[in-house]
């Protein structure tokens with residue numbers, strides 16, 4: 043470390059820990075690359091450019107740049123996500139828009155264990171299966187939404203048969219060897235691109251399954267879903283209500299969009315998904331059958 047960096051670092055430490063500063067600014071001419079590098083090395087972040095008012099218009103040193111750094115915050119709470127995120131520090135009772143927050147947000151900064159990173163000065167919560175499932179279970183109208191358990195796979199395989207146009211959705215597990223259930227469970231445990239939600243009621247441990255599949259965590263989009271409601275409970279509005287809750291929940295966690303295809307002839311499903319807020323984005327033909335791509339977007343992100 044050079045002398046300037048070492049000295050500046052010691053000054054910052056003294057300012058924050060002994061003089062009670064909450065924020066420190068520094069500015070220099072844009073031409074002064076060495077000085078800018080020292081600021082960066084000790085953790086300052088660029089705020090904005092400005093023209094130094096005391097220098098002549100033609101002076102090459104006139105264009106300046108302002109850097110700053112906040113005191114490392116403790117007991118910080120993170121609200122919202124992305125651009126809308128703010129940090130609140132109880133002690134100084136101030137809200138910081140994360141755009142101007144210069145420390146990287148890690149588990150140790152947060153009372154609640156949320157993974158966060160700073161991308162170009164903007165805090166982003168890192169989404170993952172775990173970040174979503176740790177917020178479960180959800181309770182509403184005497185129903186629960188929770189994560190898949192091993193027993194749900196057996197319960198699902200033992201559901202009674204769907205009738206009529208829904209027959210094609212009867213579980214293939216019914217006729218496959220028992221070890222396939224174990225395989226399905228292990229595939230889920232070892233996978234990272236899905237989140238399996240189970241709907242539970244007092245009388246049915248596995249009342250429905252709402253699986254988010256093909257998740258792209260970077261774009262926060264769900265590329266497919268598998269949805270099944272216990273055959274004896276269809277057409278009572280439960281599917282639409284549970285899907286709506288599931289979508290609201292994953293959007294509140296920061297997911298951006300969900301889409302999946304559904305057979306156009308599956309009238310009950312299409313109706314249910316529309317009630318849950320989905321709309322038909324596209325019509326496609328696959329294997330001589332018409333499918334709708336149904337989608338929904340998070341309006342808050």
Ligand SMILES: CC(C)(COP(=O)(O)OP(=O)(O)OC[C@H]1O[C@@H](n2cnc3c(N)ncnc32)[C@H](O)[C@@H]1OP(=O)(O)O)[C@@H](O)C(=O)NCCC(=O)NCCS
Nearest residue numbers: 211269270271276277278279280281282309310311313314
């Ligand atoms: C798809 C599914 C989750 C929807 O949940 P649900 O609780 O049954 O659906 P809802 O009750 O919310 O909505 C279904 C609507 O379609 C209506 N409906 C069902 N079959 C219909 C038909 N043949 N013609 C017209 N309307 C029909 C229902 O009466 C209900 O209408 P309503 O809102 O006016 O009461 C559930 O039916 C299911 O698991 N189906 C079998 C598996 C399946 O199809 N999965 C989807 C694959 S993409």
